[in-house]
Amino acid sequence: xxxxxxxxxxxxxxxxxxxxxxxxxxxxxxxxxxxxxxxxxxxxxxxxxxxxxxxxxxxxxxxxxxxxxxxxxxxxxxxxxxxxxxxxxxxxxxxxxxxxxxxxxxxxxxxxxxxxxxxxxxxxxxxxxxxxxxxxxxxxxxxxxxxxxxxxxxxxxxxxxxxxxxxxxxxxxxxxxxxxxxxxxxxxxxxxxxxxxxxxxxxxxxxxxxxxxxxxxxxxxxxxxxxxxxxxxxxxxxxxxxxxxxxxxxxxxxxxxxxxxxxxxxxxxxxxxxxxxxxxxxxxxxx
Amino acid sequence: xxxxxxxxxxxxxxxxxxxxxxxxxxxxxxxxxxxxxxxxxxxxxxxxxxxxxxxxxxxxxxxxxxxxxxxxxxxxxxxxxxxxxxxxxxxxxxxxxxxxxxxxxxxxxxxxxxxxxxxxxxxxxxxxxxxxxxxxxxxxxxxxxxxxxxxxxxxxxxxxxxxxxxxxxxxxxxxxxxxxxxxxxxxxxxxxxxxxxxxxxxxxxxxxxxxxxxxxxxxxxxxxxxxxxxxxxxxxxxxxxxxxxxxxxxxxxxxxxxxxxxxx
Numbered sequence: 001x002x003x004x005x006x007x008x009x010x011x012x013x014x015x016x017x018x019x020x021x022x023x024x025x026x027x028x029x030x031x032x033x034x035x036x037x038x039x040x041x042x043x044x045x046x047x048x049x050x051x052x053x054x055x056x057x058x059x060x061x062x063x064x065x066x067x068x069x070x071x072x073x074x075x076x077x078x079x080x081x082x083x084x085x086x087x088x089x090x091x092x093x094x095x096x097x098x099x100x101x102x103x104x105x106x107x108x109x110x111x112x113x114x115x116x117x118x119x120x121x122x123x124x125x126x127x128x129x130x131x132x133x134x135x136x137x138x139x140x141x142x143x144x145x146x147x148x149x150x151x152x153x154x155x156x157x158x159x160x161x162x163x164x165x166x167x168x169x170x171x172x173x174x175x176x177x178x179x180x181x182x183x184x185x186x187x188x189x190x191x192x193x194x195x196x197x198x199x200x201x202x203x204x205x206x207x208x209x210x211x212x213x214x215x216x217x218x219x220x221x222x223x224x225x226x227x228x229x230x231x232x233x234x235x236x237x238x239x240x241x242x243x244x245x246x247x248x249x250x251x252x253x254x255x256x257x258x259x260x261x262x263x264x265x266x267x268x269x270x271x272x273x274x275x276x277x278x279x280x281x282x283x284x285x286x287x
Numbered sequence: 288x289x290x291x292x293x294x295x296x297x298x299x300x301x302x303x304x305x306x307x308x309x310x311x312x313x314x315x316x317x318x319x320x321x322x323x324x325x326x327x328x329x330x331x332x333x334x335x336x337x338x339x340x341x342x343x344x345x346x347x348x349x350x351x352x353x354x355x356x357x358x359x360x361x362x363x364x365x366x367x368x369x370x371x372x373x374x375x376x377x378x379x380x381x382x383x384x385x386x387x388x389x390x391x392x393x394x395x396x397x398x399x400x401x402x403x404x405x406x407x408x409x410x411x412x413x414x415x416x417x418x419x420x421x422x423x424x425x426x427x428x429x430x431x432x433x434x435x436x437x438x439x440x441x442x443x444x445x446x447x448x449x450x451x452x453x454x455x456x457x458x459x460x461x462x463x464x465x466x467x468x469x470x471x472x473x474x475x476x477x478x479x480x481x482x483x484x485x486x487x488x489x490x491x492x493x494x495x496x497x498x499x500x501x502x503x504x505x506x507x508x509x510x511x512x513x514x515x516x517x518x519x520x521x522x523x524x525x526x527x528x529x530x531x532x533x534x535x536x537x538x539x540x541x542x543x544x545x546x547x548x549x550x551x
Binding site: 051054056078081084085087088089091094096097098099109110113114144158159162 | 460463464466467468469470471472473474477488489492493496497
């Protein structure tokens with residue numbers, strides 16, 4: 001399922017003296033099965049952009065096409081459910097959306113809204129809770145008795161249980177411990193490998209380098225780059241000008257470059273760097 | 288929310304913006320009181336012209352004032368209709384059962400209409416030009432004499448400013464939670480009554496949970512910074528009267544004098 005933005009503009013509180021531009025002339029295409037990262041400093045329009053993916057916001061100008069659904073400023077608020085089922089959205093600090101008496105009922109809430117029977121929804125809930133790495137006995141617990149990290153996982157399970165084709169993640173690992181972060185990122189990578197389209201908003205350049213195929217850079221409501229992570233991180237000065245950083249590996253490679261190492265292209269992942277260093281340092285191979 | 292102009296501050300640096308919030312608060316209440324002095328066309332005309340002369344001083348678009356009428360439009364229309372149909376006296380134009388359309392009714396309705404619109408314009412002027420925290424400061428300052436009878440002025444003022452401070456935060460949280468539940472297939476504001484009431488649960492429970500969490504965090508943060516009670520504390524925003532406030536006093540005196548002279 002492709003997602004296409006065509007000259008999308010969005011103005012907050014349009015028609016009042018408090019009007020503020022959220023998006024301006026944004027055009028891009030995300031193909032089905034892509035893993036796309038969206039980066040940009042705070043207030044650059046990332047979250048505004050995300051909310052267009054499932055019509056929580058409708059473009060003031062231009063069109064958004066998700067699969068065969070076309071959304072314009074005139075689209076009615078009725079009948080958006082099929083779209084919202086296809087595009088699952090994990091918000092920032094998603095644990096704050098939990099409300100049910102048990103984890104099972106909370107995770108089953110989404111599927112039930114989309115017309116799945118209760119038994120089926122509970123089955124999906126059990127599956128999804130297992131997917132996010134929680135033990136089955138949490139199903140009957142209150143979500144409010146869990147730790148913050150576990151609550152986040154329950155919220156993510158609640159979105160997975162909707163069986164979306166597109167998974168939109170708004171800083172899903174913010175505030176998690178390092179292990180939780182790694183496990184969540186691995187889970188998303190696995191879901192991507194299974195064919196889901198993933199859209200990830202993040203401030204972690206390492207995640208962009210390690211997981212994404214494509215990257216969109218937002219600045220002041222405009223799309224300023226639509227490229228691949230390998231391409232993006234060749235340009236450290238441009239990134240700094242847009243208040244963004246480099247992955248740890250690329251940063252390290254740059255310091256090495258200043259001390260005389262040669263790189264045709266700056267590596268963005270650890271394994272790339274290791275391969276290049278092995279080549280240049282020579283030395284014995286330890287099997 | 289875009290319709291609820293009451294309680295929305297528009298930043299600016301006009302004469303009215305710079306007035307002491309206590310002056311604005313007292314002047315608004317005083318104005319509402321003296322509106323009731325007007326009782327004939329001349330006095331209402333005088334009052335309306337004076338009000339329309341004061342409003343541009345705030346340098347806020349007049350549209351905001353008109354929009355301030357929207358939330359109470361129903362009340363105004365209802366009151367005016369009651370006046371038109373239930374006041375008797377003067378020449379009767381039309382009569383049906385309990386309903387009477389008379390000249391006294393029409394005149395009374397017009398007076399009431401002008402009165403309500405002027406009162407709302409003036410209170411909108413107060414809320415458009417005064418941040419709610421300044422209003423809380425003004426209330427605290429004006430309540431101070433009550434401390435003599437052991438009224439907990441600083442505590443009440445603190446509660447008031449905390450409550451005001453969290454209105455935007457809670458609104459923000461509400462829209463976030465609504466979006467999150469919409470993304471999970473909830474349709475707010477559609478379907479039958481039962482369905483609509485049911486859709487409140489996934490909104491309110493997360494809101495209560497986060498409100499309690501925020502209250503807890505705030506209490507911890509205040510204690511960590513040594514908060515005990517409000518007595519003897521110095522202020523960041525110090526209120527003091529200026530020349531503008533004196534001018535406001537004069538304007539209010541002139542208004543009162545004018546109304547007293549013009550009324551019958």
